Amino acid sequence: MPKRVRTGLTRSDILDRYVERFKQQLIKFQPFLSRKRGTASLEDFDESAEELIAQVFGAASDQSEAYFFAKTGESALLPEEAQESGTHNIERESLQQRRQVLESCLADLELRRRLQATRKKKGIETALVEEYMSHDVRSIHRDATIKQAGQLLQKHKVGSLIIDDGSRYIGIVTDSDLTRKAIAKGLDPNTTSVATCMSRPLVTIEEDELLSEAMSLMKKQSIRHLPVTADATIIGVLSVSDLLRAFEEQKTP
Missing domain, CATH: 3.10.580.10 (CBS-domain)
Structure with missing residues (x-):
């Protein structure tokens, strides 16, 4: 059994790191939405995004499943005009779905961080x-x-x-x-x-x-x-x- 090593990080530190990593992931995703593609491929981005989601929320989590379906473009939420106008619009909506999943993950982590930080404050209680x-x-x-x-x-x-x-x-x-x-x-x-x-x-x-x-x-x-x-x-x-x-x-x- 692997030896458990203490890192000295608090739960707050870990949440801070996860929040920052998702923010960076969203920044890296912007070129794909603006069509100003950088050196990284969309496939490489998907791989790193899925690894991050799996690490934070779990490989079998709702977030991981949502990103997978967004990546494959198999979403019931694609607008009718996108479904009827051809591949280009469907690909665009698939990118938007990816972004929404990442933003949802970030919002979830920020909520956890704020809950931890304000747990003892009378106002929220x-x-x-x-x-x-x-x-x-x-x-x-x-x-x-x-x-x-x-x-x-x-x-x-x-x-x-x-x-x-x-x-x-x-x-x-x-x-x-x-x-x-x-x-x-x-x-x-x-x-x-x-x-x-x-x-x-x-x-x-x-x-x-x-x-x-x-x-x-x-x-x-x-x-x-x-x-x-x-x-x-x-x-x-x-x-x-x-x-x-x-x-x-x-x-x-």
Whole structure:
């Protein structure tokens, strides 16, 4: 068994290093988006990006799967015009999907770092869910197709949709659900219903609960979008980006 060696690094130091490495990875990716290709090939970049994601989040993590599907261009979230206009637009959207996965990884790490840094601050401990949730609730019927759900996410620039059956909410689907679950199962986005990819039962939290309770619930359930209720009626959604904003605002000047 390999000998365990103490590096002298704290958890905060390690998070700082990971955050910096993802920032550098995004900088290295810019030439591919601007078409000003440097000496490095896209294949080499993909290899280094996948190694970094696997090291930080795990080779079998959602992040690793999302990058793989973005790299192969097999995304249910590609806009209709990209799917119909030919290879060039699909390749462009594949690059954008790569960038979004890397940015999501960076946001996750920054949230962890801020949570660790502000854990003992009273401000964040007393904040309520209603103070930071988004009131923009978007829903879609369970019989709608995966493609329609992807188009709705793109149109409204949101990360999740609440699924309804015509009379009540029954689940939730996120952009990563569409990318991972649909493609991983080889489902046709034009004919498969969005209910196939939704998560249920619907996990919610009341608007007057502490933000710290919401964070604990999201961590326990391994979710990044949490519907918010008022007397059992959904009135908003709390996401990881909302939590990041909360930590940003609670920083000591």
